[in-house]
Each structure stands twice: as C-alpha cells, then as structure tokens.
Amino acid sequence: MIEVKDVTKSFDGRTVLHGVSATFYTGKTNLIIGQSGSGKTVLMKSLVGLMQPDKGQILFDGRNLLDMNQEQVKELRKEIGMLFQGSALFDSETVLGNVMFPLQMFTRKPYEEMRERAMFCLERVNLKGAEDKYPSEISGGMQKRVAIARAIALNPKYLFCDEPNSGLDPKTSIVIDELLSDITHEYNITTVINTHDMNSVLGIGENIIFINKGHREWVGDMSQIYTTANEALNEFVFATRLFQEVRKYVVSHEKSKP
C-alpha cells in the first residue's frame, strides 16, 4: 500500500499540488485522473522519486520515501516497476535485452536463468517470438507490452504507469488495460496508473483519485463515478456525448433494478 499525506509541490512560486492525500491499495488498479495541467504527472513523479515534494509524506508500506537516504531510495526502487508514456525502451537493446536489463543489473543469477525469466515475462504479455527484434521494429502497442514485461521482470511490489494508453488505438488500449489489471491481481501488486483515458477509468478503475487544479477532488471506484455529484469530475469524465449516453443508460438501468 502507498499512502500520500499532505503532499505539496510548487514551481517558481506557483503551487501545483495543494496538500494532496491519497491511498493506493495493494492488489488494486489505482487510477490518478485529471485534466492536462491538473498536477497528476507531478504527483506521479513525486511518488516515484523523480521530483521532491516541498512537504508531505509518501509512505511505501510505512516507509517514508522523503526520509530515505540515497541507498535506501536505491533499494526501494528495486521494488518498483514503471511503464512510461513513450515506453522508454532502450533503442540499442533487443526486446529480450530490454527485459533482461533489470535482471542483469540487480540479480546475480546465471545467464540462462535470467533469459528464462525474461522469456516468461514476454510470454506473459503475449510477445513470444519477438525477443530478437529491436524496439524500432515493433508497433507502439508491442513496445508498451515489452515495457510491461520489463517492469515486472524483478517481481515489483509497486507498478507505476504513466498514461499507458497514450498513442494507442482503442482496441490495443483495452488489451493493455486488461493486461495491467490481470498482472495487478495475479501478482498482488500496488498498481498506480496515471491516465485520462475514459475507457480505462470505466473499465479497470478500482480506486480512482481525481485531481483538479492541484487538489484531490474525489475518490471512489468505477461504479460510483456514474452517480457522482462532483461537477468537475462529471465535466471531465462525461465530456463526450458517448459517455453521457453511457451514464444515462447505466443510471436508468440501476434505478430500474428492484
């Protein structure tokens, strides 16, 4: 479980996060949602230690990230997997090389054992047969899956995903969402997904944190989002006619239930 307590962050006198508090549960897909510029990326970067908040606490199962020294942060990072918006695969390495990279850096297993583990991760994301290809030779969706395989190679306790569906077609987005959800439940990972993809919100959002103008505005799950009275959240989630129709249907369906 990750707990964020009263996290504040400013840039050049402009406050981007105003005392945000939230809890990200183990074994659940935790979604951070919000408009562009709302502060969700800053929150995500603060969570993984790429940014230092001005104040507050970030507790990884009780261990405060902001009180840790460099060595402790390094150790914690071995428990973290991250999926970047642009996949961030190493261009000079093959698909297999990318997945094996964390194993080579942080384990002392024989090569064959590391290869076996990497191949298992690739199989898990349905990419068997692509191991000798380079990132430039595979599609965006496949690159995302390679990044997921790399992120889970070391059996992380925490998985962070920054806009995992960015640049993908709807069908591939659903595949990635389902994969992330399955992996979260299968390995009991604390998964935190930063997204503004409404399909993800309504499809896999088990714990949704809505950030608006640097404030945590709303917390709930995908079933509660249809009936929320929060105006900003409604405007954000049900901005398109399609989603407005979906909400009408779901709400009327709920009302007609005995």
Place this chain on the structure above:
Amino acid sequence: MILTSSLATFGRYCLFMRRVFALPDRGRIFLRRTVQEISKLGIDSIPLVIIISIFIGAVIAIQMQLNIASPLIPAYSVGLATRDIVLLEFSNSILCLILAGKVGSNIASEIGTMRVTEQIDALEIMGVNSANYLVLPKIIGFVLFMPALVVICMATSLIGGYLVAVVTDLITVSRYVYGLQALFQEWYVWYGLIKSVVFAFIIASVASFYGYYVKGGALDVGKASTNGVVASSILILLFDVILTKLLLQ
C-alpha cells in the same frame, strides 16, 4: 551575468562528474559497454582520421615547399617542418577539434535523445546511476583509444607528405625522408599523446554533460549537441595553450 552562469554551469558539471565517477553497479556490464564505446567512438573514427590526415599532411608538405623555398634553407626542411607541425599540433589539437564535431555531437545527441524519450528516467527509476552507466564507458573508452587515433594520424599525415614527394616534382623523396628523421625529438610524440588524452576527456565529458541535461524535444537535442561541440572546442583551445606552456617550456 555571463560569469555567474558560467560558474553555475561549471558547478553542475563538477556535480555531474562526481556522479559519473562512481563505482559501476556491475563490473562486467561496464567492461562490455566500454568495449562497445571503443568500437563506436574510436574504431569507427579511424576512416575519417585517415582521410583527413593524408590530405592535410600532403597540403602541409606542399605549403612548406612553396613558402620556404630559399637557397639559404636546406631542402630537407620541408620534411622536418611537416613532421613537427604534425607531431606538435595537427595530430592532437586539430584532430581533436575535428573529432569534437564527430564524436561530441554523436555523444550529446545519443544521451539527449535518451533523456527526452525518458530512457534516462527509466534507468533512474530502476535504481541505476544513469550518469555512471551511460557516460563513464564513453569517457574511459574514448580516452583509452585516443592515443591510437593520434598515432594513426601522425603516421598517415607523414605518408600524405611522402605521397606528394612521390607523385609531384616539388620535393625529392630522399630529402623529404631525410627531413622526417632530422633533429627528431621523441618528447614531441609524448607531448602530442598527453594533450590528446586531456582533449579526449574534454570531448566525451562535456558532450555527455550537455546531452544529459537536455530539456524539451528533438529541437533541444540538436541545440545541446551544438552547444556541446562549441563548448568542448573552446575548452580544447584553452587547454592547448595551457598544456603547451606547461609541457614545452
């Protein structure tokens, strides 16, 4: 203002170097990467070094002959002057200015692209010291291989002058070869090698520094690459003066 920002940049460079010169996480991976960098930055530069050296060596020999043609100056002076120009300045300073363009821009753009595509962030999140992992093999590889490039440059430049003697009737071959051997000072070779090692460090570290701290997109990678080449060229010229004063006086 310029002084303050230059000092701030120098401070950031020093902090960056402190991160670069940490103990590598994995010795074997470090060695493998260093060999790869020797191949990419050093061995791949050999064709360019040979082509430039042959032509510049030939031009130096021709210009020496045309400019010092006098009954008072012995004919072998052409070979002697060509040799000393090559050993003292061309094979190290001028060669490194050329390599600052080729190798420096290669390093800055590679690391800069890794920064803007979040590959460096990915390394950091994994708990890898990205500065050490990416930059140290480049610096060590290039510094180790630079003396080899300088020796190749020295040899091919003198061959360039020799070809002028063979192909044209400007200089006689025997006079040119005699000039190459006359009044030879071994220290000049060492002087060139010492300078080149310092310049190699400047090229690799300064270009890496500019690439590592890129912010923005593709356009900024290009700018960082240019800034890296300009800064390392200026530093090469500055250290050329300092090292010449220290080593030749």
